[in-house]
Amino acid sequence: xxxAIARIEQPKLPSIATVRRQLAxxxxxxxxxxxxxxxxxxxxxxxxxxxxxxxQNKAAEIRIWSCRRLxxxxxxxxxxxxDPRSRDVTGVQTLEDIGIAKMQSHRFQRxxxxxxxxxxxxxxxxxxxxxxxxxxxxxxxxxxxxxxxPDELSLPDCLEQMRRYVER
Numbered sequence: 001x002x003x004a005i006a007r008i009e010q011p012k013l014p015s016i017a018t019v020r021r022q023l024a025x026x027x028x029x030x031x032x033x034x035x036x037x038x039x040x041x042x043x044x045x046x047x048x049x050x051x052x053x054x055x056q057n058k059a060a061e062i063r064i065w066s067c068r069r070l071x072x073x074x075x076x077x078x079x080x081x082x083d084p085r086s087r088d089v090t091g092v093q094t095l096e097d098i099g100i101a102k103m104q105s106h107r108f109q110r111x112x113x114x115x116x117x118x119x120x121x122x123x124x125x126x127x128x129x130x131x132x133x134x135x136x137x138x139x140x141x142x143x144x145x146x147x148x149x150p151d152e153l154s155l156p157d158c159l160e161q162m163r164r165y166v167e168r
Contacts, residue, residue, distance in 0.1 A: 007061040011057050013042070016065070029077060029098055030069040039063035053130065059131040061123055064111070067135060068119065071112030072107050107139060114141055 014022075026032045043059035046052060078092045095105050111119070118141055126133045 013055070013062065016061055017057075019062050020065055023065055026069055026073070029073045029100075030092075032066060032073050033098065033100065036063055036066035036070055039066050053132070057127060057133045064123070064133060064135060064138060067116075068106045068111045069108070069119065070100075071105075071108030074100070075109050075112060108134060111135065111138055114138065 023032070023035065026035065027143055039059055039062040043063055046056040046059050050056070095102060100108075119138060122138050122141055123133055126137060131137075
């Protein structure tokens, strides 16, 4: 008796350009969250069911772009005042209503605030280095302080500041 092993075809994922075009058209937090949730489910499936880092990273890239779009939409969403006693007559949804934790909202908005070229560079570097694409990796970009040039003072101004400091 021989065992036949069924060959499972690798699913075809949309190109990142297609996903980005579709995400640009997403106008609601609910739709962006749906994209993010589905792409996370795909990423988890590829991580557990295949040995393909390429497929896993493609799903992760879709997710990270989805989360970035979600962060853009969350940033401009009307905010609830946070007072549990308030009667919300304006219909403003809370994060809880949407199914998003406060920390997730914060992370997604941080992703959205990243410079797009740095964001793309992170994704390209992770791919070329053979590493997983993660939100945490992108968040490390957001955590890096921008290099700022120290304020240069003229010599007389510097001496004046030193004099004031000594006189305290």
